[in-house]
Amino acid sequence: MVLRNASRKDALVLFLIALPGILHFIVFKYVPIGGNIIAFKNYNMFMGIWESPWAGFLHFKNMFQFAEFFQILRNTLILSLLSIVFGFPAPLVLALLLNEMRRMWLKRSVQTLLYLPHFLSWVIVGGIFINLLAMDGFVNTILKNFGFSPQDFLTNPNNFLGILVSIGIWKEAGWGMIIYLAALAGINPNLYEAAMVDGAGRWRQMWSITLPSLLPAIVVLFLLRIGSVLDTNVEQVLIFINPLVRSVGEVIDTYVYRVGLLGAQFSYTTAIGIFKSIIGLGLIVGLNQLSKKTTGESIY
Secondary structure, eight states: OHHHHHHHHHHHHHHHHHHHHHHHHIIIIIGGGGGGGGGGBOOBTTTHHHHSOBOTTHHHHHHHHOTTHHHHHHHHHHHHHHIIIIISHHHHHHHHHHHTOOOHHHHHHHHHHHHGGGGSOHHHHHHHHHHHSSTTSHHHHHHHHTTOOOOOTTTOHHHHHHHHHHHHHHHHHHHHHHHHHHHHHTSOHHHHHHHHHTTOOHHHHIIIIIHHHHHHHHHHHHHHHHHTTTOOOHHHHHHHOOGGGHHHHOOHHHHHIIIIISSOOHHHHHHHHHHHHHHHHHHHHHHHHHHHHHTSOOOO
């Protein structure tokens, strides 16, 4: 009887701890789902959601008939795929390299320096790099001193995506590294001791012990990243985009901001949001099943 009352008390405490998070998801995630109905209406803010006239799938048809939509979709996919190919492995590589450091004071100092940029807003980061990469900025000054001609880094469409991805990696790789460091801390040290007895070097230990132990975390993070493949960091793109690179830099999120918020086409941009959600859900479900069959790891 005492054990039963204790377990009920523990369950109540855990529920109270989880209650703020549950309320957050209900209020800010689930309740707003009902507002997606305006994608099937000609929404008028003065008439309200329920009184606005129905439009059926008109806004979805307009989305695919818009001349620039597929170009914007292509730009979004290219930027997201570049971020995945180059940005997703970066935290893992940093965590593996940092894990090899034996001097604790140096390890902590490097770790702090690596995740410090995460706490800078994109406005500050944008100001720093816009000044560094300007025609009369620090980078072009160095190039001039070495006899090279100045480069239009931020106004050249050929450089724009590479710069966005590189700055994104610089800012967020250190923060993403923390998850892998936590997973590394949970690896049984006896495995490394047994490998050393068998004559395995540091590289062999990494390939045979470290990476397999990190596989669950890698799979979960990768699946979550793939599920948001049509999402981009709208704040970052808005800060760096300019008319000269709009042909490669305009993505779905900036288009939604420009047309939906500034142009007040709420129904149309809500339809675009539903389209993104359906694509993301399909990718997560499909790749989750594939990962479960091939690696045995999945998010559900």
